[in-house]
Amino acid sequence: MPTDAIVATGLQKRFVLRHTRSLKEAFVWFVRGRHGDLVQKFNALDDISFTVRSGETVALLGLNGSGKSTLLKLISGVLQPDAGVIRTRGHLAGLIEVGAGFHHDLSGRENVYLNGAILGMSQRDIEERFASIVEFAEIGEFIDTEVKFYSSGMYLRLAFSIAVHTDPDIFLVDEILAVGDEPFQRKCLAKIRELAAAGKTLIVVSHDLDLVSSVCERGILLENGRLVKDGEVSSVVSELRQRARDH
Amino acid sequence: MQTPGAGGGLTAVLRNRFLLRLLVRKEIRVRYRGSVLGLLWSYLKPLLQFSVYYVALGIFLNLQGTTENYAVYLFSGIVLINFFTEAFGNATRSIVENRDLIKKIYLPRELFPMSAVWVSAVHFFPQVLVLGGACLIVGWRPDVLQLFLVLVGFLIVACLATGLGLLFGAVNVYFRDAENLVDMILMVVTWASPVLYSWNLVSDALGPWFFLYQLNPMTVAVELFHYGFWVPTLDAASAGPALMPDILAVWVPTAAVVSVLILLLGQFVFRRLSANFAQEL
Numbered sequence: 301m302p303t304d305a306i307v308a309t310g311l312q313k314r315f316v317l318r319h320t321r322s323l324k325e326a327f328v329w330f331v332r333g334r335h336g337d338l339v340q341k342f343n344a345l346d347d348i349s350f351t352v353r354s355g356e357t358v359a360l361l362g363l364n365g366s367g368k369s370t371l372l373k374l375i376s377g378v379l380q381p382d383a384g385v386i387r388t389r390g391h392l393a394g395l396i397e398v399g400a401g402f403h404h405d406l407s408g409r410e411n412v413y414l415n416g417a418i419l420g421m422s423q424r425d426i427e428e429r430f431a432s433i434v435e436f437a438e439i440g441e442f443i444d445t446e447v448k449f450y451s452s453g454m455y456l457r458l459a460f461s462i463a464v465h466t467d468p469d470i471f472l473v474d475e476i477l478a479v480g481d482e483p484f485q486r487k488c489l490a491k492i493r494e495l496a497a498a499g500k501t502l503i504v505v506s507h508d509l510d511l512v513s514s515v516c517e518r519g520i521l522l523e524n525g526r527l528v529k530d531g532e533v534s535s536v537v538s539e540l541r542q543r544a545r546d547h
Numbered sequence: 548m549q550t551p552g553a554g555g556g557l558t559a560v561l562r563n564r565f566l567l568r569l570l571v572r573k574e575i576r577v578r579y580r581g582s583v584l585g586l587l588w589s590y591l592k593p594l595l596q597f598s599v600y601y602v603a604l605g606i607f608l609n610l611q612g613t614t615e616n617y618a619v620y621l622f623s624g625i626v627l628i629n630f631f632t633e634a635f636g637n638a639t640r641s642i643v644e645n646r647d648l649i650k651k652i653y654l655p656r657e658l659f660p661m662s663a664v665w666v667s668a669v670h671f672f673p674q675v676l677v678l679g680g681a682c683l684i685v686g687w688r689p690d691v692l693q694l695f696l697v698l699v700g701f702l703i704v705a706c707l708a709t710g711l712g713l714l715f716g717a718v719n720v721y722f723r724d725a726e727n728l729v730d731m732i733l734m735v736v737t738w739a740s741p742v743l744y745s746w747n748l749v750s751d752a753l754g755p756w757f758f759l760y761q762l763n764p765m766t767v768a769v770e771l772f773h774y775g776f777w778v779p780t781l782d783a784a785s786a787g788p789a790l791m792p793d794i795l796a797v798w799v800p801t802a803a804v805v806s807v808l809i810l811l812l813g814q815f816v817f818r819r820l821s822a823n824f825a826q827e828l
Contacts, residue, residue: 304548307548315826316826323722323724326722373825374551375551376551376552376652376653377550377551377552377553377653378552378649378650378651378652378653378825379552379825379826380552380822380823385550386550386551387548387549387550388548388549388550388551389548389549392551394651394652400647400648400651400652401648401652403573403577405576405577405580406573406576406577410573410576413569414569414570414573417563417565417566417569418566418648418652418654419652422565423565
């Protein structure tokens with residue numbers, strides 16, 4: 301029986317609309333007896349509950365601003381929920397904004413180590429997988445060149461290659477499938493399918509509905525921070541298309 | 548199952564030593580990129596600073612007339628102040644500077660202030676070598692206790708800088724005023740410990756309130772550096788101005804306790820505030 305990989309119960313996330321950045325304003329607000337809110341807030345996510353079984357492939361769907369990326373950040377731990385509980389099992393890695401841990405003044409090799417460690421790989425993991433990372437990225441002899449001289453395609457390929465080699469139990473994918481040219485995209489997709497087949501849990505955010513329905517089995521539809529539909533991916537995709545037309 | 552983003556504080560940094568090492572190496576590589584002299588800059592700056600102080604204070608104000616081996620006295624304090632200034636200042640800015648990473652990937656956020664302190668320590672050691680060389684020239688003969696106390700002084704400052712760096716680094720995310728406040732603290736710190744003058748002057752001026760000056764861990768750490776580097780260069784006959792009374796029995800333990808308390812406070816505040824770093828940056 302498969303175990304639970306992600307359990308979310310009653311998740312709520314509130315964001316601030318207007319910031320008060322200066323200490324003076326905050327001080328005035330404080331000494332006047334803290335009347336009213338110092339900031340205005342809105343609900344980015346409200347009462348989200350779901351369970352993902354280990355090995356499931358789930359697409360997070362919704363229009364812009366529906367809260368998909370916020371939910372992904374709650375799962376990865378970058379953000380903390382204001383209410384509710386989220387629990388995950390096993391090692392978790394994200395293909396969220398590839399290359400976030402890259403430094404332009406370091407060589408490709410140094411970036412593989414730095415970014416690999418940022419994504420949770422140990423020194424031994426990186427040394428063992430180094431050749432495979434470089435090969436998958438098709439970087440070849442440029443591995444010792446500083447990444448600021450890389451073409452955007454090379455940059456993304458290397459970043460993606462490091463991320464897929466972290467070998468996590470749960471894989472978070474945010475709009476990654478727009479990487480590189482078509483042959484490389486196909487290669488990425490094949491790699492993601494391979495991970496899914498190997499029993500990894502996959503959470504995918506993408507606006508490419510045909511693509512997510514081919515990769516994922518299950519869909520979760522968000523609208524204005526609320527979970528409106530959770531089920532088999534093709535039915536959720538058609539629900540989203542329906543709602544988008546009515547919009 | 549675990550809760551994502553529930554960090555283990557400074558213990559999580561210990562588990563991520565490999566990443567810490569890479570971050571430190573990156574910081575040093577990046578700082579000296581495209582520079583011909585590289586790490587040599589971290590010698591040149593304190594040497595210039597030392598020369599200016601030495602000429603202005605030692606010669607113009609004739610402090611070397613009253614303090615034997617004033618150059619060594621001065622430099623042993625300056626290297627420690629430089630370490631503290633760089634560590635505290637960079638740790639304060641480390642969270643805001645790494646915002647791109649913090650907003651996208653979850654890491655134990657203590658890694659950033661910690662690596663800033665570590666980088667400062669890397670810049671500190673060559674300065675200590677220069678200081679040790681200068682001491683040898685004027686006849687330095689330290690005993691084991693004195694060398695041990697130098698290490699204690701360094702640890703007190705490292706602990707203090709980490710604690711303050713965590714505290715102000717976290718507050719800086721919410722109020723960028725913290726950076727300016729820290730700059731002001733760093734301006735005062737050179738003068739709030741016996742680096743350029745000797746402690747007797749403060750004792751005479753403050754009278755019964757002298758203990759406030761002694762409560763500053765920097766004062767104690769600087770005195771420990773004087774004890775380790777400057778005192779062993781003096782002639783036994785002309786003992787010069789003595790160290791602060793009760794320093795080893797009372798003030799070193801006090802300074803250690805104060806810095807550890809500040810470290811715990813910094814860690815506590817940092818953990819409370821770090822939950823919302825990603826959305827506030």
